[in-house]
Amino acid sequence: MRLCSLGCASLVLVSGAMNAQQAPAPDNSSEVSAQIKQKVVEQGQRLDAMRSRLANQLEEIDAMKRTLAQQEAEYQTLRHAVGMDVLDQQRGGNANAAGARASALPMPGSDLLAAADTTVKPPQPVGQAPQHDERPPEVAPIFDQPGVLTPRGKxxxxxxxxxxxxxxxxxxxxxxxxxxxxxxxxxxxxxxxxxxxxxxxxxxxxxxxxxxxxxxxxxxxxxxxxxxxxxxxxxxxxxxxxxxxxxxxxxxxxxxxxxxxxxxxxxxxxxxxxxxxxxxxxxxxxxxxxxxxxxxxxxxxxxxxxxxxxxxxxxxxxxxxxxxxxxxxxxxxxxxxxxxxxxxxxxxxxxxxxxxxxxxxxxxxxxxxxxxxxxxxxxxxxxxxxxxxxxxxxxxxxxxxxxxxxxxxxxxxxxxxxxxxxxxxxxxxxxxxxxxxxxxxxxxxxxxxxxx
Missing domain, CATH: 2.40.160.40 (monomeric porin ompg)
Structure with a gap:
């Protein structure tokens, strides 16, 4: 009996070991896949947000370009209205006006700089409209008659x-x-x-x-x-x-x-x-x-x-x-x-x-x-x-x-x-x-x- 009990016990242990070896290990692949999918979704959302933001910035850049073109046209109209020499003389004595004149001219690479700048800035006025002067331009007088009249009260x-x-x-x-x-x-x-x-x-x-x-x-x-x-x-x-x-x-x-x-x-x-x-x-x-x-x-x-x-x-x-x-x-x-x-x-x-x-x-x-x-x-x-x-x-x-x-x-x-x-x-x-x-x-x- 005792021998039988020992044999039965050994058989039970061997069967348990075999069953233990045949039982599958716990599976974690589903959890990893879920995390990857979650990251892909988040990256896609970020990419969509960046694309949307870039599209908005491109629209703002186009709007600024149109504003700049309109101001440049107004600037050229003012120069044509008052004359090149008068405008140059009025701006030549004012450093701020000279800087405004320089900023009114397009510079190479300005579009790339504007596209690279992610900070959206409101359009700023370019140049300064000169005072309307009806007097002729000044030249070096060589005749008896001067070409520019004396201003009122001077x-x-x-x-x-x-x-x-x-x-x-x-x-x-x-x-x-x-x-x-x-x-x-x-x-x-x-x-x-x-x-x-x-x-x-x-x-x-x-x-x-x-x-x-x-x-x-x-x-x-x-x-x-x-x-x-x-x-x-x-x-x-x-x-x-x-x-x-x-x-x-x-x-x-x-x-x-x-x-x-x-x-x-x-x-x-x-x-x-x-x-x-x-x-x-x-x-x-x-x-x-x-x-x-x-x-x-x-x-x-x-x-x-x-x-x-x-x-x-x-x-x-x-x-x-x-x-x-x-x-x-x-x-x-x-x-x-x-x-x-x-x-x-x-x-x-x-x-x-x-x-x-x-x-x-x-x-x-x-x-x-x-x-x-x-x-x-x-x-x-x-x-x-x-x-x-x-x-x-x-x-x-x-x-x-x-x-x-x-x-x-x-x-x-x-x-x-x-x-x-x-x-x-x-x-x-x-x-x-x-x-x-x-x-x-x-x-x-x-x-x-x-x-x-």
Whole structure:
């Protein structure tokens, strides 16, 4: 029995062991699969969220691009409305406006930077609209008439200095010829050198933004040297006869009015009217010499002992100035007509003969045409070049043309520069070179307008 019990027990243990080996182990694969599926779902949700966010940002970027394009179009419209030069000058003195102008221009790679930036920023205004200015653009002045009018309520005081030099050679034959090779009479060869210096003060006041008045008072100093040698009079050397004169010149008053509103590729027109008095010493008041220069003649046909400082005639001069801005230059010019009023009962002073009655004298009128162009080098300096030509009429005495009077043409090549120290101080320089025989050889003018 005991042996049977032990065998049965052993059999039971062996069967249990075999059953234990045949029983399957616990299965965890289902739990792992569930976790993986959960992570995949979460990643998909995150990816969908990122895609949605990226789509929203792309839409915002497109909206910003459209806003930028609209602002750029408005910016270009403003530049076209006020003119390139005016806009540059208004922004050149303001660093913030200059930065705004730079930000208004598209930069390479800006779209990529905007796409990479995940921070959404509201659209910001680009640039700053300039103040509307109806005045013409400023250029270096090389003519007598300025191109920019004085603002309303402002006073511009402009001191100026002008130096002019001219020389002329003249040969006078007084007598008659027996044959073309023999002259019986006087040969008078003269070389005349004239220096003129004019200091003036002009005051301009702006009544409105389109109307100004000006008063100019000059002070003139002139000196002339005449070098000559009379043949057949026993003279073996050159003779020099000098004369000079100084004093207040002819005071001028001018009114200017801007006719229209110009702009980029649109001309400006400024009409003006000048009146010139005869406050200076006129040629009929000075004394004519008949001691040093008159040969066997005491009727007063020599040279004056003093030089006049004025023309001796009242004058009125209407004209039109035009300016045409065309980036990057400004074209400008003048057209005017100077009328000299006749004088009656005119006499001149002679050293030996006293007063000589001349009657009614009228000098020729003058038609003046000038054209030029100006270029702004930066916001302070500018350069101008131009040409001025005048047509002078005949001088008449008692209704008849004066003997020796002829029409003349005065042509001058003008080169000028301007530098602005600040908003109220500017210096202008002009060089004039005569291109015709009747024009002064060289003229230098310096002006310093100061605004108050």
């Amino acid at each position: 006073l511009v005081v402009e001191p100026s200095y002008q130096f002019g030099y001219s020389s002329a050679d003249r040969v006078a034959l007084i007598g008659y010829t027996v044959i073309p090779a023999i002259l019986i009479g006087l040969i008078d060869a003269r070389q005349v050198k004239t220096t003129t210096q004019t200091a003036a003060v002009a005051a301009r006041y702006g009544i409105t933004n389109r109307l100004e008045v000006e008063l100019r008072v000059p002070y003139v100093y002139g000196h002339t040297d005449t070098i000559s040698r009379e043949i057949f009079t026993g003279s073996a050397q050159d003779k020099v006869f000098g004369s000079s004169g100084h004093g207040i010149g002819d005071v001028e008053a001018t009114a200017r009015y801007q006719l229209n509103n110009g702009g980029a590729d649109k001309p400006y027109y400024i009409a003006w009217l000048r009146f010139k008095s005869r406050t200076g010493r006129d040629p009929f008041e000075v004394v004519t010499d008949c001691v040093n220069r008159c040969v066997q003649n005491a009727t007063g046909t020599g040279l004056p002992l003093q030089l006049p400082t004025g023309s001796g005639f009242y004058s009125i001069q209407p004209g039109v100035t035009w300016l045409y801005p065309s980036d990057p230059v400004v074209f400008f010019g003048n057209l005017s007509y100077l009328h000299n009023f006749a004088r009656s009962n005119v006499s001149r002073n002679l050293v030996l003969a006293g007063k000589e009655f001349l009657g009614k004298v009228q000098v020729g009128d003058v038609v003046d045409v000038s054209v030029g162009m100006g270029l702004a080098l930066n916001d302070k300096a500018s350069f101008s070049i131009g040409y001025d030509q005048s047509f002078v009429g005949l001088t008449k005495q008692n209704g008849k043309t004066v003997a020796g009077s002829a029409k003349s043409v005065l042509g001058t090549l003008l080169i000028g520069g301007s530098y602005r120290f600040n908003e109220k101080r500017t210096v202008n320089f002009t060089l004039g070179v005569g291109v015709t025989r009747d024009t002064p050889d060289a003229t230098v003018t310096v002006r310093v307008p100061m605004m108050y």
